[in-house]
Every structure is written in structure tokens, then in C-alpha cells.
Amino acid sequence: MIKLTDVHKSFGTQKVLNGLNLEIPEGKVTAIIGPSGEGKSVLLKHIIGLLQPDSGRIEVDGESILGLRRSQLNRIREKFGMLFQNAALFDSMSVFENVAFPLQEKTKLTSDEIRRRVVSALEDVGLKNVEDKFPDELSGGMKKRVGLARAVVLNPKIILFDEPTTGLDPVIKRAIHQLIRETHVKFGFTAVVVSHEIPEIFDIAQNVAMLYQGEILQHGTPDEIQASTHPVVRQFISGSLDGPIHVG
Amino acid sequence: MFNPVQAIGRLTIEWVRELGRMGWFILYSFYMIARRPGSPIYILKQMRFIGTKSLFVIVLTAAFTGMVLGLQGYYTLAKFGSEGLLGTAVALSLIRELGPVLSALMVTGRAGSAITAEIGIMRISEQIDALETMALDPFKYLITPKFVAAMISLPLLCAIFDVVGIYGGWLVGVKLLGVNPGTYFYEMEKSVMWRDVYSGMIKSFSFGVIVAWIGCYKGYFSGHGAEGVSRATTESVVLTSVIILVWDYFLTSILL
Numbered sequence: 391m392i393k394l395t396d397v398h399k400s401f402g403t404q405k406v407l408n409g410l411n412l413e414i415p416e417g418k419v420t421a422i423i424g425p426s427g428e429g430k431s432v433l434l435k436h437i438i439g440l441l442q443p444d445s446g447r448i449e450v451d452g453e454s455i456l457g458l459r460r461s462q463l464n465r466i467r468e469k470f471g472m473l474f475q476n477a478a479l480f481d482s483m484s485v486f487e488n489v490a491f492p493l494q495e496k497t498k499l500t501s502d503e504i505r506r507r508v509v510s511a512l513e514d515v516g517l518k519n520v521e522d523k524f525p526d527e528l529s530g531g532m533k534k535r536v537g538l539a540r541a542v543v544l545n546p547k548i549i550l551f552d553e554p555t556t557g558l559d560p561v562i563k564r565a566i567h568q569l570i571r572e573t574h575v576k577f578g579f580t581a582v583v584v585s586h587e588i589p590e591i592f593d594i595a596q597n598v599a600m601l602y603q604g605e606i607l608q609h610g611t612p613d614e615i616q617a618s619t620h621p622v623v624r625q626f627i628s629g630s631l632d633g634p635i636h637v638g
Numbered sequence: 639m640f641n642p643v644q645a646i647g648r649l650t651i652e653w654v655r656e657l658g659r660m661g662w663f664i665l666y667s668f669y670m671i672a673r674r675p676g677s678p679i680y681i682l683k684q685m686r687f688i689g690t691k692s693l694f695v696i697v698l699t700a701a702f703t704g705m706v707l708g709l710q711g712y713y714t715l716a717k718f719g720s721e722g723l724l725g726t727a728v729a730l731s732l733i734r735e736l737g738p739v740l741s742a743l744m745v746t747g748r749a750g751s752a753i754t755a756e757i758g759i760m761r762i763s764e765q766i767d768a769l770e771t772m773a774l775d776p777f778k779y780l781i782t783p784k785f786v787a788a789m790i791s792l793p794l795l796c797a798i799f800d801v802v803g804i805y806g807g808w809l810v811g812v813k814l815l816g817v818n819p820g821t822y823f824y825e826m827e828k829s830v831m832w833r834d835v836y837s838g839m840i841k842s843f844s845f846g847v848i849v850a851w852i853g854c855y856k857g858y859f860s861g862h863g864a865e866g867v868s869r870a871t872t873e874s875v876v877l878t879s880v881i882i883l884v885w886d887y888f889l890t891s892i893l894l
Contacts, residue, residue: 435767438771439770440767440770440771460775463773464773464774464775465773467770467771467772467773468773470771471771472768472771474764474767474768475764476763476764478763478764478765478767478768479765479768480760480765480768481759481763481765491772492772495772495774496772496773496774550771
């Protein structure tokens with residue numbers, strides 16, 4: 391379980407997280423929704439220790455991740471996999487090397503075993519015969535799928551998805567959502583998905599949290615969120631221009 | 639309202655913070671080199687990039703530097719009737735000063751800028767964050783191999799620079815202007831001491847540290863977007879060159 395308590399974070403004079411509280415249950419898909427620029431990615435980066443909060447507590451499986459030495463933090467990070475917004479593939483490495491990299495560095499598997507695992511991870515995300523390509527030869531959707539393969543290849547307990555479908559066409563979008571659902575069923579990891587995809591995200595997540603003005607405005611099952619009477623949540627879900635959320 | 643005292647204070651704090659970060663960066667790099675210098679494959683790849691691929695430009699600049707030294711040296715020495723010392727003048731200028739400094743400046747322009755751009759792009763495309771999330775230390779894969787490679791490559795490039803430069807001077811002095819070939823090398827042998835060679839090599843080694851340090855540092859903390867990386871690259875080249883020249887003065891005053 392991941393637990394954030396009263397987390398504050400500012401960049402310069404801009405307050406991004408403002409006393410945020412959130413519990414992310416184990417083994418479920420939790421979606422974090424909210425308007426752009428509200429700090430959803432920042433929240434995700436706090437969970438894996440890429441950013442440190444100004445104040446507050448962050449615990450992973452009951453263990454605080456703040457103020458740790460690098461070696462201790464790395465021990466906790468080994469529970470995680472992360473899919474970045476732009477996939478963040480290593481652009482000087484081929485697709486095969488990208489997915490093989492965590493295996494080579496973190497396990498003592500033989501090169502045959504690594505090859506087998508990489509090919510099967512790529513097949514799980516629906517990619518074949520792309521092993522020798524380089525990231526800049528791939529489309530956005532393929533990059534995300536390679537990123538997903540790299541994130542799941544070590545079978546992590548927790549996977550963080552930073553806008554896994556932004557900028558993709560509707561068909562690929564659906565395919566990626568399907569993939570998250572299938573891999574979740576297959577591996578049973580805890581998933582945290584930052585997304586704008588309303589209403590598709592309600593089909594994937596078992597839990598939805600709405601981030602607004604640095605706090606979790608509402609947290610519940612997809613049905614509860616969809617039935618919410620809160621004006622901000624209502625406006626965000628309906629995508630209406632009229633309401634408390636100001637555009638621009 | 640603009641408050642000059644506040645502005646000076648803010649600038650000073652920023653400056654001190656930057657210095658602290660730079661100091662931390664080089665200390666942590668050496669700590670990592672001592673603990674695990676990174677795989678030999680990464681180091682060799684970087685040596686190929688920093689060293690081997692700089693060879694052409696080093697040889698070219700060395701040849702012309704030696705030639706111009708031959709030319710200038712000849713006319714100056716001829717005034718005092720001591721053209722025979724041309725070999726000494728060319729060799730000592732190169733070995734003590736111009737070899738280490740010019741080879742380091744050429745490597746800064748060619749490889750230092752590329753190091754900053756490479757690491758900067760990895761920073762803005764979140765590749766460095768990706769390494770961190772895999773519980774892997776980016777220093778081990780990106781920074782320490784470049785340090786080790788630069789510390790090995792620079793003295794080697796400097797040695798090549800010296801030799802090519804000496805023959806450049808020979809070409810102009812002996813072949814073109816008619817200095818006695820025996821005298822050119824004999825006088826050189828007589829007055830160039832091992833100490834001169836060592837001091838040149840020590841300089842070159844320390845310049846290797848500076849090139850890797852500033853190149854990596856500026857990339858690692860580069861700003862946002864393409865503009866951030868381009869600014870970091872420019873700053874990296876300028877700062878590396880300035881530090882090399884300033885450090886050269888102090889090192890010379892110690893080593894002399």
C-alpha cells in the first residue's frame with residue numbers, strides 16, 4: 391500500500407501539492423484524474439522518490455521513503471516499474487537493449503534467458519520483430535508499448551503510469567488500455583494511472599482519485615466518482631466550460 | 639519594486655548554491671569512480687568518442703601550431719643569431735604549455751559540448767529519471783565512464799599533440815628555413831627535462847578532469863527543453879575553456 395499524508399510541494403512561488411492525502415490500495419488499479427497542470431505527474435514522481443516533498447509523509451508498504459540514503463531508496467524502488475509520459479526509452483539503445491537493460495543490470499540471468507524474457511515481454515505488449523529498431527524509428531504508440539514492456543519485465547509489485555495514452559489515436563488508446571487491464575490481471579501488480587481519458591479510465595480503474603488545486607478532492611470507486619455531485623468533479627467529467635474550473 | 643540589495647543577495651545565494659552543487663558533483667563522481675568505475679565497455683566506448691575521434695583535429699591543430707612556432711621562433715631567434723635553439727623553443731613551448739592547453743581546448747569544443755548535449759537530452763527526455771526509477775545510479779552509467787575516459791585520453795592526445803607539433807616546427811625550421819637538422823634535435827634533447835614532460839602530463843590529466851566535470855555537470859543540471867540544452871552546451875564550452883586557462887596559470891606557478 392502507498393500512503394501519502396499531508397504532502398506539500400512548491401516550485402518557487404507556485405504551490406503544486408497543498409496538503410495532499412491519499413491511500414493507494416494494494417493489487418488494484420488506482421486512477422488519478424484532474425485538469426492539466428494540477429501536479430499529477432509531480433504526485434507520481436513523489437511516490438517513487440524522484441521528487442522530495444517540502445513537508446509531509448510518503449510511505450510504501452508501511453516504510454517511509456523520505457530522508458533515505460540512496461541504497462535504501464533503491465531497495466524500495468526495486469518494487470516499482472514506471473511508464474513515463476514520453477516512454478523515456480534510452481535512445482542510444484535498440485528496443486531489445488532497452489527492455490533487456492533492467493534484466494542485465496538487476497538479475498544474474500544468462501543471455502539466453504534474457505533474450506527469452508525480452509521477446510516474451512514484447513509479445514505481451516503486442517510487438518514482434520522490432521527488437522533491432524531504435525526508439526526514434528518507432529511511432530508514439532509503439533514507444534509506449536516498449537516502455538510498458540520495460541516496466542513489467544522485472545515483474546514489479548507496483549507500476550506507475552504517467553499518462554499512458556496521451557497523444558495516441560483512439561484505436562491505439564484502446565489497445566493500451568486493454569493492455570494495462572490484461573497485464574494487471576496477469577501479474578496482479580498495484581497500478582497508479584495518471585490519465586485524462588474520461589470516461590475510458592472508469593472501465594480500467596477500481597479506484598479513482600480526483601486531484602484539484604493540490605489536494606485530493608474526491609476518492610472512490612468509478613461509480614461513486616461518476617455519481618458525484620461536487621461541482622468541480624461534475625464539470626471535469628462532463629468536460630463542460632461552465633463551472634468552477636477556469637480555463638487558461 | 640526593484641531592490642538592488644535584494645538582487646545582489648539573490649545572485650550571491652544562487653552563485654554559492656551553484657558552486658556547492660558543482661563541488662558535490664565532482665566529489666560524488668570521484669567517490670563513484672573509487673567504488674565502481676563502471677563497466678570497461680562503457681569506458682572504452684567513451685575513450686573512442688573522446689580520444690580516438692578527436693585524433694584528426696588534434697593532429698591538424700598540432701601540425702599548424704608547431705609550424706607557426708617554427709616560423710615565429712626562427713625570426714625572433716635569428717635576431718640574436720641563435721636559430722640553433724629553435725628546437726628547444728618549439729619543444730618546450732609545446733610540452734609545457736601549448737600541448738596540454740590546446741589539446742584540452744580542442745577536446746572541449748569537440749567532445750565536451752557533445753557530452754553536455756547528450757546528458758542534457760537524456761535529462762529533458764526523462765531518461766535519467768528512468769534510470770533512477772530502475773534503482774540504477776545514473777552516475778555509474780553516464781558520468782564515471784566519461785571521467786575515466788577523459789582522464790586517460792587527454793594525456794595521450796597531449797602526447798600526440800607534442801610530437802606532431804615538434805615535427806611541424808621541424809618542417810618549417812629545418813626544411814623551409816634551413817636550420818641544421820642535427821642542431822634542432824640535439825639542442826632539444828639537451829634542454830628538455832623529464833620534469834617538463836611530467837608537468838605537461840599532469841596538466842593534461844587535470845584538464846581531462848575539468849572537461850568531464852563541467853561537460854557532465856552542465857548536462858546533468860540543464861534547463862528545460864531544447865533551449866535549456868543549447869544554453870547548457872554553450873555555457874559548458876565557455877566555462878570549461880575559462881577554467882582550463884585559469885587552472886593552467888595556477889598549476890604552472892606550482893609546477894615551475
